Amino acid sequence: MNTNKGTPITTKDVLTFSVELGLSMLKSGAEIFRIEESIIRILQAYDIQRFDVYVLSNGIFASANEDLDDACSLVRHMPENSVNLGRIAQLNQLCREICDHRIDLQTGWTRLKEIRVQRGYPRWALILACGLGSGCFCYLFGGSAFDGLVACLIGAVEEFLLLIMSDARLSRSIAQIFSSMFVTAVSYLPVSIWSLPLHRDKMIIGAIMVLVPGIMFTTAIRDVYNGDYLSGAIHLLDALLTALCIAAGVVIAIFFMQKFGLEVSL
Template identity: 30%
Template sequence: MKVDQQERFDLVYDIGETLLKNGAEVKRVESTITHIAQAFGLENFDSYVSIHGIFLTSHPNAKNVHAKVRDTPISPISLGRIDAINTLSRHITEGKIGPTEARKQLTIIQQESFSSVPLKFVVYMFGSASFCYIFSGTLADACGALILGMILASYSLFIVPKLKLSQIIAYVTSSFLIFLQSFDDTRVCQ
């Protein structure tokens, strides 16, 4: 099935946007989409990538101009997703896959979860304990932080998604929860 110029242009944009959303460097995003555009044969292709968005244009002929600009919100970094898209872009530029297959693979990459809930749970717990110990906490303090990390992980991974809270409200309520759990009258009075 032949993919038209507009669909290839949209695919290049979606690849760049996915890279940018997941924390790729601006220069890396621009380089990747330029190479993919060349591999797809997009004519008179120009791109500009900033921290918050991608601006693309293509002039396949005198009549048609393809342009796309969209704000890209800041989101959590996913190095696994960036690596998967870099592999996809290498396969595209080497001619191993075409636009149709690339679109399918991009959709899979965008939906894939690169970390499991149990792993996140463990990271919350041991991250809390480690930072406590690094910043002059005792072993007992680190054990308490481990428990607080477990409470925070439970709240953040299981309760917040069910309540469908906005990210700022989730951060504020998480901070308040830890404040309540770690509140110690003896330290406040000293």
């Protein structure tokens, strides 16, 4: 077994580091095959040949040297994840450096902890990006410049509400339903109350596009393509449930506005 600054490295040390790095990748939204390959390459880099690695969308199962004295098995559960491509890139680079032995395992742990504690994108950037994205999608789908401007404001407030609901630890499904309800109601009110020349359908489409699980659906297709059928099915079901929550929020908002006498249509 390789050594780390004169200290022998055990199978448990290597397996624990590789699984924790894989768990960080899983939390950041990395593909299943990428996580499995990263764990396997780290184990092979430290001359561990007898191992089994199985990654799902919400957990990692790994074992090494089961028939030897230094046998080790690990299970890690990850209930929720989010997409952070910048963090995935850093973790990929760390994996390459570990596999090439450019840094030792102790330094790798330090780097991994630093990556984990990094703060995500600032809230003002998320709100701004959501607003700009909503306005651009509205214009892309046929809305006017005025529609895009209003959709931009709606999208910014929508992201602000999503952040508040995230802090309150509401479930993602509830947050998506309330967000789509808010987008629909706010898009209809200027037209129904003040008769402003706005295309409410274009504004709704533009603002809810930021809720559409595009990355999740793409990941599901890629998992299936790579033979990870169970993870692909889980991601696909998650994407379909998200789409259902978005549609439910829109319908609920229209239903209640009709009950209050506003002239809206499905």
